[in-house]
Amino acid sequence: xxxxxxxxxxxxxxxxxxxxxxxxxxxxxxxxxxxxxxxxxxxxxxxxxxxxxxxxxxxxxxxxxxxxxxxxxxxxxxxxxxxxxxxxxxxxxxxxxxxxxxxxxxxxxxxxxxxxxxxxxxxxxxxxxxxxxxxxxxxxxxxxxxxxxxxxxxxxxxxxxxxxxxxxxxxxxxxxxxxxxxxxxxxxxxxxxxxxxxxxxxxxxxxxxxxxxxxxxxxxxxxxxxxxxxxxxxxxxxxxxxxxxxxxxxxxx
Numbered sequence: 193x194x195x196x197x198x199x200x201x202x203x204x205x206x207x208x209x210x211x212x213x214x215x216x217x218x219x220x221x222x223x224x225x226x227x228x229x230x231x232x233x234x235x236x237x238x239x240x241x242x243x244x245x246x247x248x249x250x251x252x253x254x255x256x257x258x259x260x261x262x263x264x265x266x267x268x269x270x271x272x273x274x275x276x277x278x279x280x281x282x283x284x285x286x287x288x289x290x291x292x293x294x295x296x297x298x299x300x301x302x303x304x305x306x307x308x309x310x311x312x313x314x315x316x317x318x319x320x321x322x323x324x325x326x327x328x329x330x331x332x333x334x335x336x337x338x339x340x341x342x343x344x345x346x347x348x349x350x351x352x353x354x355x356x357x358x359x360x361x362x363x364x365x366x367x368x369x370x371x372x373x374x375x376x377x378x379x380x381x382x383x384x385x386x387x388x389x390x391x392x393x394x395x396x397x398x399x400x401x402x403x404x405x406x407x408x409x410x411x412x413x414x415x416x417x418x419x420x421x422x423x424x425x426x427x428x429x430x431x432x433x434x435x436x437x438x439x440x441x442x443x444x445x
Contacts, residue, residue: 196425197222200274200326204228204257204315205284207236210334210383213413214281217421219243219250223279226270227252230284257284257311267318276325279424282333284311285353287391290346301349308353312360320368329373332423333361334416337381337439344397354379358435365433374432376423381439383411406441 201218205211206227212235219225225243229236229252236252243250251273255266270277285308291300316331323329338347339354358377365375382401402410419436437445 195222196279196421199223199278199424200226200276201279201281201424202226202228202270202277202319203281203283204311205230206281207232207239207252209385210380210413210416211281211283212239213385213417214283214420215239215250216243217414217417218279218281218424219246219248221421221425222248223424224249226250226273228257228266228284229254230256257315258306260314263311263314263318267322271322274322276329277319277322278326278329280316280319280323280329280331281420281424282312282315282331282357284315285334287347287350291349292346293348296349304349304353308350309356312357316364320373323368323373324371327372328426328429329371330424331364331368331373331375332420333357333375333377334420335361335377335379335435337379337437337443340379340437340443340445361435362433369432374423374429376431376433377435378416378419378423379435379437379439380416381405381411381437381442383413383416383438385413401442404442405439409440411438411440 201223203211203215206215207229215225215227227236240250240252253266253269255262257263288304335357336354338351339358343351361375361377368375416438419438
């Protein structure tokens with residue numbers, strides 16, 4: 193994989209779970225990493241210290257990405273440090289909770305959309321001017337196997353939101369191609385160590401899912417991070433609008 197030395201990367205939700213693994217992977221390849229976090233301040237500070245101790249540069253920003261004004265504030269701070277952005281990793285998102293459509297209230301429906309799609313919209317829109325200045329930039333969006341298959345019981349709105357991310361990735365890749373900006377996605381399956389499955393997936397459900405995976409194991413956050421780093425790297429200059437499935441062979445598009 194090509195070095196990302198000197199590349200400027202923003203990772204949303206970059207302080208825990210998959211986001212933290214992505215942050216560390218990009219930094220290990222030489223990128224300067226801006227770590228967004230919402231509430232994981234101690235984890236963000238720990239990763240910044242860890243990366244700086246290794247001789248690389250990193251810093252952290254706090255923001256609620258469901259708030260347009262807070263996203264604008266985040267990018268105002270970012271522009272004080274950088275005049276361009278090479279890599280955007282849209283990692284922030286959450287299931288929020290499990291509800292069937294029949295029992296779901298409007299407030300919950302809108303919250304899932306805010307966390308997974310409003311945040312994507314606000315961040316990506318603000319990032320585009322900085323990405324254009326980088327000339328050859330890359331956006332990597334975190335989707336989900338749920339967006340491919342529809343998800344498990346109670347995840348209907350989350351699955352719909354992740355399906356929308358897959359479509360937005362394809363649409364945005366065409367829109368931004370004239371500016372040399374590549375847009376791709378990854379769709380992880382069962383990833384142990386991620387915040388999502390720690391909170392929303394039972395041990396029994398994990399065992400049942402692992403039993404169906406051809407490779408015979410669950411994924412790790414590092415499995416996802418390596419794929420994100422590949423899509424962000426200079427070696428994939430002709431790959432755009434693609435989704436890389438990371439699920440051990442349980443689903444093949």
